[in-house]
Amino acid sequence: MLTTTTVASRQVYDDPRVKMRVDTIRLGDRPVLERGVIEQSNSVVVVPMTDGGDVLLVKQWRHAVQSILLEAPAGHIDPGEEPRAAAIRELQEETGHSAANLSHLPGFWAAPSISTEYMHGFLASGLATSSRPQDEDEDVETAITPLSDIPRLIREGTIIDSKSIAALLSALYLYPELITPD
Structure with a gap:
């Protein structure tokens, strides 16, 4: 079963066209890791x-x-x-x-x-x-x-x-x- 949870999230870049955040996530019972996310409008x-x-x-x-x-x-x-x-x-x-x-x-x-x-x-x-x-x-x-x-x-x-x-x-x-x- 897929059980990914977001432990923390922080904004690292903010521009009128694009934002970027880094999420700390946990994949099941494994150690946490970080993933970059580009936030854009649809x-x-x-x-x-x-x-x-x-x-x-x-x-x-x-x-x-x-x-x-x-x-x-x-x-x-x-x-x-x-x-x-x-x-x-x-x-x-x-x-x-x-x-x-x-x-x-x-x-x-x-x-x-x-x-x-x-x-x-x-x-x-x-x-x-x-x-x-x-x-x-x-x-x-x-x-x-x-x-x-x-x-x-x-x-x-x-x-x-x-x-x-x-x-x-x-x-x-x-x-x-x-x-x-x-």
Whole structure:
């Protein structure tokens, strides 16, 4: 039987975007040990589909890994904001598009061994160019990609971040009718 208990917890870092704590835990009757926990707000990931069977991905610099990554649009949920509203906002901020339809995709823990962040997945369709400009703090480039190319891009290591892989493969698996024959 799994019997992990938290013996103590202390905050070691506090920033507007992220906090970190160190928990002292006991695994059953074994000696205590420490685990770092990154406290982040929950977030959304969106798979935006065009009427022609393409998905709007974004290219953006990810400082932590020192690389430009090809990703599904995503971002944090603001305090008091509902996941659906965050998905609409993030889609607009990162791609400059709005969506007539938003369907749920499975949600998931982003990195459950170290983070409290839960990601809500959405499939967006009925896309239209938004009249609202992209946010000034967004430095992204849109990449229109055939949905049928997604498995190959994942297999080849072109799409390598977990949230995008989870959301894109969920969309392909749960909505196979999205793939239009060439």
